[in-house]
Amino acid sequence: MATQGVLAKYRLPPLPTIGEIIKLFNLRAEKQLSQNFLLDLKLTDKIVRKAGNLQNAYVCEVGPGPGGITRSILNAGVEELLVVEKDTRFIPGLKMLNEASSGKVQIVHGDILTYRMDRAFPKHLKKPWDDDPPNVHIIGNLPFSVSTPLIIKWLEQLADRTGPFTYGRTQMTLTFQKEVAERLTASTSSKQRSRLSIMAQNLCNVKNCFTIPGRAFVPKPEVDVGVVHFTPFIQPKIEQPFKVVEKVVRSVFQFRRKYCHHGVSILFPEESRLKCTEQMLRLADVDPTLRPTELTMTHFKKLCNVYREMCDQNPNLFAYNFREELRMRKLQGKTTEEGEEDDLQR
Numbered sequence: 293m294a295t296q297g298v299l300a301k302y303r304l305p306p307l308p309t310i311g312e313i314i315k316l317f318n319l320r321a322e323k324q325l326s327q328n329f330l331l332d333l334k335l336t337d338k339i340v341r342k343a344g345n346l347q348n349a350y351v352c353e354v355g356p357g358p359g360g361i362t363r364s365i366l367n368a369g370v371e372e373l374l375v376v377e378k379d380t381r382f383i384p385g386l387k388m389l390n391e392a393s394s395g396k397v398q399i400v401h402g403d404i405l406t407y408r409m410d411r412a413f414p415k416h417l418k419k420p421w422d423d424d425p426p427n428v429h430i431i432g433n434l435p436f437s438v439s440t441p442l443i444i445k446w447l448e449q450l451a452d453r454t455g456p457f458t459y460g461r462t463q464m465t466l467t468f469q470k471e472v473a474e475r476l477t478a479s480t481s482s483k484q485r486s487r488l489s490i491m492a493q494n495l496c497n498v499k500n501c502f503t504i505p506g507r508a509f510v511p512k513p514e515v516d517v518g519v520v521h522f523t524p525f526i527q528p529k530i531e532q533p534f535k536v537v538e539k540v541v542r543s544v545f546q547f548r549r550k551y552c553h554h555g556v557s558i559l560f561p562e563e564s565r566l567k568c569t570e571q572m573l574r575l576a577d578v579d580p581t582l583r584p585t586e587l588t589m590t591h592f593k594k595l596c597n598v599y600r601e602m603c604d605q606n607p608n609l610f611a612y613n614f615r616e617e618l619r620m621r622k623l624q625g626k627t628t629e630e631g632e633e634d635d636l637q638r
């Protein structure tokens with residue numbers, strides 16, 4: 293307890309404000325890179341508190357920029373902070389934070405989409421999957437164009453226990469455009485229910501912590517921002533390979549406003565479509581007239597289990613690709629019912 297008390301009082305020495313750092317190093321936000329900075333340290337402290345207790349933790353911050361969140365992470369008493377930043381202009385400011393924290397910051401100039409997270413932390417931090425989460429955390433406020441593909445990539449790595457999940461059930465606290473944060477956490481029958489809701493909630497306890505109004509950023513983005521916390525489950529809700537779940541969920545949400553049998557049907561080649569769709573829905577005990585947004589996680593679990601069984605019985609089925617069939621038909625000049633294109637980021 294005494295040690296905790298001492299650590300809890302850890303503060304960085306007085307430093308120039310983030311605003312002064314921006315001026316000092318001439319860090320004008322690059323609009324093409326969707327850079328929007330958080331200058332209010334009360335707000336960055338609030339984001340970091342949502343990650344949980346960071347005393348002695350090993351943290352990776354993605355996209356630290358001028359270092360607002362970085363300071364809050366250091367003030368939370370972490371053991372080591374790895375920052376991965378793509379834009380070289382921010383490196384001198386981050387080096388200053390490293391000196392102020394007596395070398396706690398390891399700076400990587402790189403792209404988080406390709407960075408090898410499986411080697412980011414010392415091996416002794418690894419914990420068995422069914423143990424408590426390791427003392428390893430990921431925190432970040434990235435551009436939206438990066439955070440959505442990144443979470444999709446990390447969800448797949450989570451299912452395979454690779455990348456940052458080599459260390460166990462690594463927790464993540466990340467920002468998204470408010471609407472994406474709502475999709476990630478949307479429950480059954482919610483208007484925002486989508487592919488992302490199922491893919492994330494299958495693997496993690498997902499919490500939409502709070503919304504940051506756009507005006508809190510410099511420069512102000514067009515949209516508000518949601519802070520989302522992810523804790524991986526020991527067991528996914530759907531115990532099937534990620535690719536099987538992804539294919540079923542993507543197909544079902546392809547026609548999000550229609551009855552779910554439309555989406556299910558595109559899992560099957562045209563010659564067996566009617567029969568297989570009827571069989572899959574009957575075996576999974578799913579009402580064909582439910583809308584995709586009305587399906588529960590249990591519905592998706594049953595659909596994925598039945599689809600997997602059908603794929604086991606017909607080894608060519610999983611490779612079937614509706615879009616490819618559409619493309620071929622178009623090339624051959626044949627007409628067909630067009631898929632109502634869904635936003636793939638949903």
Ligand SMILES: C[S@@+](CC[C@H](N)C(=O)[O-])C[C@H]1O[C@@H](n2cnc3c(N)ncnc32)[C@H](O)[C@@H]1O
Pocket residue numbers: 325326327328329330331354355356357358359360361376377378379382402403404405432433434435438
């Ligand atoms: C929206 S700004 C936020 C900066 C800082 N985290 C804050 O809250 O003030 C996003 C930051 O992520 C960095 N970034 C963008 N894409 C990246 C990538 N692929 N890998 C690492 N950093 C990236 C940008 O250079 C920028 O510093």
